[in-house]
Amino acid sequence: MQPLDWPFRGTEALAAGIVTPHRLRTDFELAHRNVYIPRGARLTPVTRAISAWLWSGRSATLAGLSAAALHRTAWIDDWLPAEVNRPSRDKARGIIVHSDVLDEDEVCTRDGMPVTTPARTAFDLGRRKGLITAVIRLDALMHATELKAVDVELVANRHGGARGLVQLRQALSVADGGAESPYETKTRLVLVGSGLPRPQTQIEVLNDWGAVMARIDMGWEEWKVGVEFDGAQHWTDPAQRTWDIDRLAQLEARGWKVIRVSADMVRNRPHIVVARTRDALLTAGCRLRQRAERGVVGPKRPNFRN
DSSP states (O other), rough: OOOOOSEHHHHHHTTTTSSSHHHHHHHEEEEEETEETTOOOOOOHHHHHHHHHHHHSSEEEEEEEHHHHHHTTTOOTTTTEEEESSSOOOOOOEEEEEEEOOOOEEEEETTTTTEEEEEHHHHHHTTTTTTHHHHHHHHHHHHHHHOOOOHHHHHHHHHTTOOOOHHHHHHHHOOOOTOOOHHHHHHHHHHHHTTOOEEEEEEEOTTTTTTEEEEEEEEETTTTEEEEEEHHHHOOOOOHHHHHHHHHHHHHHHTTTEEEOOOOHHOOOOOHHHHHHHHHHHTTTOOSSSOOOTTTTTSSSOTTTT
């Protein structure tokens, strides 16, 4: 049985003799009209994007989350629909069709497919309702590419009447490509939203020989205060737990105070994260304002469910 790259267009595979009608019916299933995937296969954001592009007859430009997926952005849920941009508004289940006018320099090619550039993709994603989600997506796109906020601003200035520009600029003001997970983004926004100084991300700590011995998620190198988000494996995996203890001891030996944060703390007790971080900064000599300011992401406790 000859293996097939998938997804693929059924009519093309039949015409090329790569697959028989019987095999097409039994071994594959429809993702979209004339677009097939192996029976029981699970679509990823990338294969979902390719399927949508093939559905369009290779005529559409991948946009939004599909463009982000082709730019190798992480943390896109598999179940989210594909997105394409094309003049025709034909509908298909699992595909969102946009009909925006794209300038020539807002489209590039990835894996042989036209996609919106990182800057245009950020312009589109950052304007969608939900500021926290917008920042998470901008962080991920910046982390995956060399995208800078100024690149997105250039696109925004070109489309001055577009909806959602206020939110986009708010999101850009706090976006940081150093975030390596959505919860790192949320943790950072808890700190910034409370009025604390904006932290650096991915701080490298060197050993006695000048080699990197640890990388701290975020913090303030001047005061040697770090904040790290620990996923479930940090609490449940014994080997990971032992490694974390040794690493923390090494950081403390070099004068660092590290506040460890869990998903539950970010979701339900962000005030604890802020209080512990504030105390550590004050102890280290940081002169903080007595009254927390209202952060750019909203009140002292932003809504992380948007």
